[in-house]
Amino acid sequence: MGVNATTLRKILELEREKGYLDGAVIGGLDSYLARWDSAVKDSELLAISYSSLDIDQRRDWIEQVLPWLDEMDSREQKAPAPALNMNEFLDLPIINIKGISFNLAAKFRRLGVSTVRDMLYFFPRRHIDYSKRKTIAQLEIGEEQTVVATVWQAREALLGGRRSTEAIVGDETGNMRVVWFNQPYLAKQLRTNSKLALSGKVSLYKGVKVFQSPEYEPLTEELIHTGRLVPLYPLTRGLSPRQVRRLVKETVDFWAPQLVDFLPEEVSVRARLLGLSEAIKQAHYPQNEQLKDGARKRLAFDELFLIQLGVLSRRRDWREGGEARPIKPERQVLERFLSSLPFALTQAQKRALEEILADLDKVRPMSRLLQGEVGSGKTVVATAALLTTVANGYQGAFMAPTEILAEQHFSNISQLFAEAGEEKGAEGNVRTFSGLLPRPIKVALLIGSIKKNEKRELQRAIWEGEVDMVLGTHALIQEEVEFQRLGLAIVDEQHRFGVMQRSALRQKGTNPHLLVMTATPIPRSLALTLYGDLDLSVIDELPPGRQVVVTSWLDPDYREPAYQFLRREVEAGRQAFIICPLIEESEAIEAKAATREYERLSEEVFPDLRLGLVHGRLKTGEKEGVMRRFRAGELDILVATPVVEVGIDVPNATVMLIEGADRFGLAQLHQFRGRVGRGQQQSYCILVAEAPSAEGRERLSVLERTHDGFLLAEEDLRLRGPGEFFGTRQSGLPDLKMAKLSDLRLLELARTEAIRLFKQDPELSRPQHQLLSWEVARLWQGGVGGAEA
Ligand code: ADP
Numbered sequence: 001m002g003v004n005a006t007t008l009r010k011i012l013e014l015e016r017e018k019g020y021l022d023g024a025v026i027g028g029l030d031s032y033l034a035r036w037d038s039a040v041k042d043s044e045l046l047a048i049s050y051s052s053l054d055i056d057q058r059r060d061w062i063e064q065v066l067p068w069l070d071e072m073d074s075r076e077q078k079a080p081a082p083a084l085n086m087n088e089f090l091d092l093p094i095i096n097i098k099g100i101s102f103n104l105a106a107k108f109r110r111l112g113v114s115t116v117r118d119m120l121y122f123f124p125r126r127h128i129d130y131s132k133r134k135t136i137a138q139l140e141i142g143e144e145q146t147v148v149a150t151v152w153q154a155r156e157a158l159l160g161g162r163r164s165t166e167a168i169v170g171d172e173t174g175n176m177r178v179v180w181f182n183q184p185y186l187a188k189q190l191r192t193n194s195k196l197a198l199s200g201k202v203s204l205y206k207g208v209k210v211f212q213s214p215e216y217e218p219l220t221e222e223l224i225h226t227g228r229l230v231p232l233y234p235l236t237r238g239l240s241p242r243q244v245r246r247l248v249k250e251t252v253d254f255w256a257p258q259l260v261d262f263l264p265e266e267v268s269v270r271a272r273l274l275g276l277s278e279a280i281k282q283a284h285y286p287q288n289e290q291l292k293d294g295a296r297k298r299l300a301f302d303e304l305f306l307i308q309l310g311v312l313s314r315r316r317d318w319r320e321g322g323e324a325r326p327i328k329p330e331r332q333v334l335e336r337f338l339s340s341l342p343f344a345l346t347q348a349q350k351r352a353l354e355e356i357l358a359d360l361d362k363v364r365p366m367s368r369l370l371q372g373e374v375g376s377g378k379t380v381v382a383t384a385a386l387l388t389t390v391a392n393g394y395q396g397a398f399m400a401p402t403e404i405l406a407e408q409h410f411s412n413i414s415q416l417f418a419e420a421g422e423e424k425g426a427e428g429n430v431r432t433f434s435g436l437l438p439r440p441i442k443v444a445l446l447i448g449s450i451k452k453n454e455k456r457e458l459q460r461a462i463w464e465g466e467v468d469m470v471l472g473t474h475a476l477i478q479e480e481v482e483f484q485r486l487g488l489a490i491v492d493e494q495h496r497f498g499v500m501q502r503s504a505l506r507q508k509g510t511n512p513h514l515l516v517m518t519a520t521p522i523p524r525s526l527a528l529t530l531y532g533d534l535d536l537s538v539i540d541e542l543p544p545g546r547q548v549v550v551t552s553w554l555d556p557d558y559r560e561p562a563y564q565f566l567r568r569e570v571e572a573g574r575q576a577f578i579i580c581p582l583i584e585e586s587e588a589i590e591a592k593a594a595t596r597e598y599e600r601l602s603e604e605v606f607p608d609l610r611l612g613l614v615h616g617r618l619k620t621g622e623k624e625g626v627m628r629r630f631r632a633g634e635l636d637i638l639v640a641t642p643v644v645e646v647g648i649d650v651p652n653a654t655v656m657l658i659e660g661a662d663r664f665g666l667a668q669l670h671q672f673r674g675r676v677g678r679g680q681q682q683s684y685c686i687l688v689a690e691a692p693s694a695e696g697r698e699r700l701s702v703l704e705r706t707h708d709g710f711l712l713a714e715e716d717l718r719l720r721g722p723g724e725f726f727g728t729r730q731s732g733l734p735d736l737k738m739a740k741l742s743d744l745r746l747l748e749l750a751r752t753e754a755i756r757l758f759k760q761d762p763e764l765s766r767p768q769h770q771l772l773s774w775e776v777a778r779l780w781q782g783g784v785g786g787a788e789a
């Protein structure tokens with residue numbers, strides 16, 4: 001009766017909503033109840049005639065029935081669901097899988113496969129379609145196809161000087177030759193007169209059809225290498241495709257049927273999804289294309305659904321963890337500030353500011369993402385929000401990922417305030433401004449590099465409430481900084497700021513409103529998934545008159561002229577960036593390569609210019625020291641590994657030269673490009689790529705033509721997929737194996753279902769959601785924006 005109880009609950013809730021007019025179900029409640037199965041009907045509680053009750057009686061009756069239904073429900077669900085995780089076996093190491101030795105296990109570990117779960121979810125990169133069965137006579141040149149034939153003869157042969165195997169096979173339509181290069185041992189394995197399935201491409205040799213190194217297997221077993229959709233798995237040294245296929249097949253056959261599905265049945269039914277065991281099976285060894293797609297859909301749905309559930313609960317934790325202090329708009333203060341600016345806000349800035357102001361005025365803490373390209377004017381909007389906060393008598397904090405960025409914000413905000421009002425004094429890292437509010441306001445910079453006692457003094461002032469606004473790094477919330485009355489916390493650069501920090505923020509004793517800012521243009525579909533716990537404001541318009549950074553993609557042959565160009569810019573008093581190639585293996589290797597490049601450039605190419613180097617292996621202080629000198633104009637050229645991506649502002653820099661440009665994603669290249677063109681001078685972005693792939697070339701030429709960050713992000717997502725798009729390291733997104741974030745329909749479906757489920761059981765505490773709740777926890781543990789990047 002599970003379904004009935006749920007349905008009845010819904011009907012009764014609807015009835016209550018509609019005012020007890022017996023309109024919730026067609027034909028009336030009485031006739032609905034009459035159709036119920038006997039066990040429930042026998043209950044006295046349901047033995048009534050709803051239609052003959054008056055409104056008050058109806059209300060009372062429904063208020064009695066609802067809790068009773070809940071109890072029935074939970075009593076029912078408890079019985080079949082033991083409190084132990086029925087899928088616990090999934091966490092067993094793969095050594096428990098039949099046929100996997102320690103030796104093999106070590107090889108699989110290199111592929112990221114350590115547990116039974118990993119193995120079941122170790123999906124093929126793709127499938128080859130060998131399902132087309134042909135006779136020998138029907139075989140066509142160049143197509144992937146399969147024949148079943150009898151081995152007439154198999155022998156070792158020297159082919160092109162290499163020991164190989166040659167066989168003659170035949171069926172009722174004819175005979176043909178098959179060769180396997182470099183595999184002499186096969187000659188002994190292929191027994192004469194046995195039946196063999198062969199899959200692969202057929203070529204023509206001296207006018208005769210020949211199978212060259214086809215997949216093969218005896219017809220006695222279930223086919224896994226031939227005659228079907230055959231999976232192609234990622235490999236590592238010492239693991240052959242055949243071996244991996246066989247081991248995965250055995251794992252799937254034995255373990256997949258034991259999986260207990262964690263998706264609530266009503267979700268599977270509504271979303272038309274395959275069961276979990278079936279989906280896993282079909283993902284590896286699909287019966288046909290439809291089932292393969294079905295498997296992909298189910299498994300992709302799982303990923304998106306679990307992410308959504310996690311995001312929803314994060315959002316709820318934030319919003320319901322306590323009340324925030326409403327912050328009133330204070331229009332006059334705002335007007336005065338805005339009219340003091342040397343420019344008018346763009347429409348997009350106005351819209352974003354209004355959205356923020358509306359949130360601030362609520363007791364529910366804001367959690368909003370402000371997204372806008374580099375230079376779109378986020379800082380001004382953030383400053384207006386901070387000023388509003390201070391006008392309400394609260395404190396504001398503004399956190400940046402690095403000290404130099406915090407300094408930059410400090411000096412930008414100070415400048416804005418100095419223009420809007422008057423700077424009354426600077427004491428160490430605290431500046432006082434008057435003319436903005438009836439009272440003076442104090443803005444402070446709190447970073448690690450200031451002196452100990454100065455820092456202690458600042459912390460005291462913050463705690464006592466003497467300071468109104470604090471700029472700093474994320475360390476602001478990690479160190480012993482306590483605010484007297486923090487009203488708004490702004491965090492710059494989302495993906496370095498995770499859940500942990502957010503809860504640390506909360507532990508600062510208050511429930512501040514939270515505004516997260518990012519310059520990474522995130523396509524809407526991705527934003528919904530990744531930042532679904534945040535409301536979204538987008539500044540999708542650049543201030544008028546922004547220069548377009550001239551972008552061109554050069555062949556390495558043109559590096560010399562590019563250097564000359566760069567030199568001319570430097571001679572004209574400007575500065576340049578040179579970005580070294582992305583090396584994914586390790587930061588250490590990347591740093592080494594960058595050091596070599598730096599030495600080459602400073603000794604051979606620009607011996608007379610002032611060069612600086614930053615890479616990820618430098619200590620924070622060293623790195624910031626170099627960047628600071630560059631910003632101060634003490635260096636002409638900054639050579640950098642991709643770490644400089646995070647926004648430093650050097651208006652005098654006009655050239656951005658990117659080596660190995662094809663290795664970067666569009667979004668990232670666009671970020672780099674945003675480092676120049678920030679001043680008055682025409683600026684340039686030069687992309688150098690050694691030998692880009694077709695897809696790489698496409699990306700580079702898109703970048704030459706397009707200057708809109710959002711378009712580029714969409715394009716990037718399309719070309720490379722989400723993992724690459726963000727680089728899983730910093731995305732904070734659980735690894736997606738099946739889901740494509742460009743699949744909007746599935747994303748919406750998962751989101752709708754997650755919201756629906758979340759409404760029923762936000763903590764996933766019902767027994768029937770136990771497995772699901774484990775899955776959510778598992779997916780979100782570790783990676784998800786938790787650890788500091
Ligand atoms: P972001 O933080 O989004 O990268 P900023 O807020 O630092 O962008 O703005 C970049 C530059 O543009 C700053 O010099 C700022 O003063 C200026 N700016 C901001 N908004 C406008 C506007 N509406 N019109 C003209 N210039 C603007």
Ligand code: MG
Binds near residue numbers: 379647
């Ligand atoms: Mg900025």
